[in-house]
Amino acid sequence: MKLNALIVEDEKHNQEILKGLLTEFCEGIDIVGITANVEDAVRLIRERRPDVVFLDIELQTGSGFDVLEQVKGIAPEVIFTTAFEHYAIKAIKMSSLDYLLKPIDLEELQEAVEKAKRAKNKPGYGEQLESLLQNLRIPQSDHVKLCLNTAEGMEFVNSRDLRYLKADGSYTQFHPISGVPILVSKHLKEYERLLPPSDFMRVHNSYLINLREVKRYVKADGGYILMKNEAHIPVSRSKKEEFLMRMQGLPPQ
Template sequence: MSIKTILIDDEPKAIAILKNKIERLCPDLEIVATIEKPALAFDIINELQPQLVFIDIAMPGMSGFDVLEQFKKPQFEIIFATAFDQYALDAIKQCAIGYLVKPIDNEDLVEAVTNATTNIEQKNALVKNTQLLENINQENFQKKKIVIPSTDGLEFVKVKSITHCEGVDGYTKIHFTNRKPILSSSSIGHFKKLLSHPDFYHVHKSYVANTNHIIKYLNDGYVTLTGDVTIPVARAKRAEFLEKFRSA
């Protein structure tokens, strides 16, 4: 399988390094263009119709997100690259889009390309890219959406509808206010990172709770959530938990 690929970065050295790594480690990728001026990216991508685009986030004049926003229906798979931008990384992770942190590690590159190849075969780039742009422009965390891999594909759910996440034998059951739970093959640790925000609290090794849905703390070490659901608070977490909500 030959995957038409474009590299976008304002630094020629960064492009040269990435190009060399791809040629050595990712033989299925065919680099059809490299772009150092992000303002040219829209026309070149439309002309060459790549399946995969590597793009730097922080570029002068036009960020990687600015480039993406020019497309009404961006159907190419994306792997973002960044030196460090936690806000950007959080938004990218929430939508299951690939990313690499500079300097780019060889194993991380191969893993990102492997995931991108799978996504290209499943043809789900459009919905992920559309959701990313919506999240980037949405400052309120509760109004954002996250992607949850399920048996049927990818499900985008509103953060505010999640009451809590429950770790079950290496899987995670996500509970909602308005629908039946979803069972994800990802561990509770994955959702701890994905929902890393003050609105979510890791009350127990097996539970992450949306604090907006906590109704009551019970003296025996449990909290009641929306829907009259009760989950435990770990003994070691109780003092910290109570302090958090007393000062809220």
């Protein structure tokens, strides 16, 4: 499968490196443009409608997110590039979007290109980009919107609508306040990093809970957490004191 690619990269040196890697080592890539600023990036996306955009987060006249805000509705596949662990990497992960750290690793680049080929014209991609922009607009301590890749497709959930998450081997079960559980092929630890620490706590090796959905703590049977839906959640001995302190200090909704 062929992909038309646009490179939006801040530095000339990095432009040439990425162009060389794509041309020599990534089959089926046709580079339709290269630019370093927001204005030209927006114009080229609108005019040439690339299938994939390699988008530097920091640009000469703004950011890669400024580009996305101006091309809503076009929604090309986006692979972000950055030279450091940018604050926005967390938001990118929440939306299940791809990013590459510089210096770019060839194997990771090839993997991202193949993923872009498989995802070409997939439904729901515009909503993924919108969830990213939404997460960037709100305070990091506030609620977030997650894009969950499942066997059936993509599910978009707000952190406020989650009751708890449960580890299931290398998978994670999401238990929403309403609706059926959602199974995702990522470790629970991944979501522990993404969900707002103000509301979520890892109370057990297998459970990450929304503290606002706790009904009470029960001392019987060694102690457990009773959620608002009557689910019983175990709490590790090492987490018990922290959990009780967190519940006492939780501000009202």
